[in-house]
Amino acid sequence: MSGNPIIYKSYEWERLRIASRFNASLMDHLRPYVKPGITTDEINTIVHEYTVSHGHTPATLGYMGFPKSCCISINEVVCHGIPDDTVLKEGDIVNVDITSIVDGWYGDQSETFLVGNVSDEARKLVQVTFDSLFLAINTIQPESSVIEIGEAIYNYATELGYGVVRQYQGHGIGREFHTDPGIPHYPVSGSERDLLLPGMCFTIEPMLNAGTWKTVEDRNDGWTVRTKDDKLSAQFEHTILMTEQGPEILTLTQNGPQPGHQF
Template sequence: MLQKQRKLILNDQQRDAMRRAGRVNASLMDYIRPHITAGITTGRIDEMIAQWTLDNGHTAATLGYQNFPKSCCTSVNEVICHGIPGDEELKEGDIVNIDVTTIVDGWHGDQSETFLIGEVSEERKAVTQCAFDCMHLAIDALTPGCTVSKIGETIVPEAHRRGFSVVREYVGHGLGKQFHLDPSIPHFPNRQSRIDRLFPGMCFTVEPMINAGTRYARCDKADGWTVRTKDGRPSAQFEHTVMMTEDGPEILTQCNDGPRKGHQF
């Protein structure tokens, strides 16, 4: 296992390449941010993301990935993840997660944010706040060489304290020249995450999916991608690409205009 993980450890030049990919991806999120408003369709969001990516000479990682048909994921209300952009129009009171991954000179930057459309219900606001806070609490808990389980050991008690649940079927992942690498990054502690460690030079995502109700999910059999909460209650997610350094975790996808640690929705 340790030998397998050491292959993921980046040298200084590779670390800088990942930093650039993260900055580009964050710029894309800042670009689309003002357009996430009532009245826009998720398909139009995808079109704008696809055009920006092409105009800047990069590649949308999701487009064609395992036959996914679009350049981003748009997950509205009870959709946990992998929502396919289409004709759905955002309306007042919705929450929507926008997940974008950009390939920059062969390296991946990956992040997502949940946006509140106008005035939303207290439940939708609270679950969004919980997902955001859990992501940052987990990142802050990491230290060089710590076990991956530190992430789940931080997120689960906080989510449960607020009356919410943590999705287990979908997890974070290592990241680099490939979209999904070892180690798996579950947002709950399990046997493997208590073995795997995060050494300096490793890049990975922290992306907790928090449900207002049950943690259980169901995948839409019609499209094979869209994942919804089993009870139809809302779900929220935030994601950053993180690089472990000798001094601790470094967030690679922090936006200039987006929410930062401590933000209150």
């Protein structure tokens, strides 16, 4: 870990909760629209208009030059897909990654949606990715080490034959989009020394591939990341606040999949 992770004071926790709660409401708002026939640009417009109409800011718009208000990644796209005129079709799996800035505080999450009827292979990948996220969340407690997250996800996913993406990881979040600690989703030497203390806020966002863990970045747009073997990829993400009682999931939705959900 470079630098020092931020430990938020207890009076700041409510600001983290408010930002994340709005982000979760945005996910629920767009949920009914993620279906065959809609373009990813139309989903982006829904995200943008809902956010701005509530007086908030889409964090990805303009971030390091990213041109849209959310990331939408379909099938073999691992992350950072740019919304465009691509039409969602029956059988796709699509990850929608949204981040909101609410009065200077960030909330961040993503979900992989099943578009209509999907293959058994796709459904199982989505299920295992979802389960791996909650397995990791349920593993940690105050003063747990970051490596416990990587071990939980990696051991579970690889035993079932999935590749765990290594090039991208979770991150600290709060007053800024990306801060320490970095949260790898596989065991990284040194991360056993990085402790998760009360007041730390971070994301866990495993990306699992149906084949190799290796990825390729699109040289044309500089953002879109695909699996190296063009096999399917899925991701789920939540923003987590570590409290004295344990991890608090700040971005749980009212209408989305809850812990234990079966796809």
